[in-house]
Amino acid sequence: MSKKITDYSDFDYKKIFWEKGDRQYEDFCDHLAARRLLPKQGQKFLDVCGGFGRLADVYLPRFADCTLLDYAPNLLELARKMRGAKLKTVQGSVYELPFADGEFDAALLVRAAHHLTDLPAAIAEITRVLKPGGRAVIEIANKRNILEILRWCLGRSKMRPFALAPAKRGAKDFYNFHPRYAEKIFKQNNLRLKKTLGVSNFRLPLLKKICGAPLLCFKERLAQGFSGWLKLSPSVYYLVEKQNA
Ligand SMILES: C[S@@+](CC[C@H](N)C(=O)[O-])C[C@H]1O[C@@H](n2cnc3c(N)ncnc32)[C@H](O)[C@@H]1O
Structure with a gap:
């Protein structure tokens, strides 16, 4: 599989x-x-494809040493x-993480899997840099929503x-994955599934207009656990744990 990189270098991702x-x-x-x-809590944390650190306010207070x-x-x-x-901050590619084996206690991959032409290679690399017992939160765009x-x-x-193979959406490289495809990759990498959440359950422009963000946020709080079981939401978040070899 190709390991093409979606380049955000000329894109004001935060503003636009x-x-x-x-x-x-x-x-x-x-x-x-x-x-x-x-x-x-933990020692060493890695935000993979972390962009401008949008989620850093979640992990900075929990880990002693954070790298994006x-x-x-x-x-x-x-x-x-x-x-x-x-x-x-470290510049590099998820396909060749410039870190030692077993260096991190935990890692995060959010809103980036959809850019990855070789998701199995990326997850193998994230697994490599996790210590045994280390945990990763991995989000995928769900084709079976x-x-x-x-x-x-x-x-x-x-x-x-319902087809297991990743689906390319639109003209750009933008991939959606079947939950079972992602779960198969976790298994191949000896990552045990600990928890699943269904996320962005109400991501519809019309709903946003009618209800407004505060009401949708309230509903989202209630929905994430249940929809994690159904896995029918646009986005699925996994918590996985690296098993001892
Ligand atoms: C949609 S943004 C998500 C950023 C961040 N995780 C967030 O949720 O705000 C996707 C990010 O993936 C990065 N990216 C894409 N392909 C990459 C690769 N192969 N290696 C490292 N970063 C990559 C882009 O530069 C961009 O910052």
């Missing part, structure tokens, strides 16, 4: 995607899920400006939501 995109609800959902799944790795230098610079010296199933049933989408 988050601020102008009116995504308070989605930001809340990611924070809530990360807060619920990440270990409460991303490919885009502009986002790393922004992360340093926003978080200061307490967040180390309720809306995609409806679209497919109505003949409005060619993406087959």
Whole structure:
């Protein structure tokens, strides 16, 4: 499989995607899920494809030594400006993490798997840098979400939501995954599944308009656990633990 990199170097991800995109609800959902799944404390932590460190407020108070790795230098610079010296930044690719085997107690991969043309290689690399017993929170864009199933049933989408193979969406490299595809990769890497959350359950422009972000955030709090069991939400968060070899 190719290991193409989606380059954010010329993209103001914070301003354009988050601020102008009116995504308070989605930001809340990611924070809530990360807060619920990440270990409460630990030594060394790695935010993989961490962008500008949007979720750093969740992990910085919990871990003594935090590193953010991303490919885009502009986002790393922004992360340093926003978080200061307490967040180390490293430029690199998830496919070749510049860290020793077993270096980290915990890792996070959020809103990045959908850019990865070789998800198995990326997860193998994240597993390598985790210590035995270390934990990772890994988020995938779920191709088997309720809306995609409806679209497919109505003949409005060619993406087959129940097929295991990753689906490429749109002209750009943007991949959606079947939950069982991700779970198979975890198994192959000796990662034991500890917990699953269904996230961004109400990510619909019309719902946002009618209900407003605060009400949707309240509903999201109630929905994440239950929808983690169903795995029909647009985004699925996994907590996995590296087993002893
Ligand atoms: C949608 S952003 C998500 C950033 C962050 N995790 C968040 O949730 O705000 C995707 C990030 O993945 C990074 N990225 C894409 N491919 C990468 C690769 N192969 N190695 C490292 N970073 C990569 C991009 O530079 C970008 O910052």
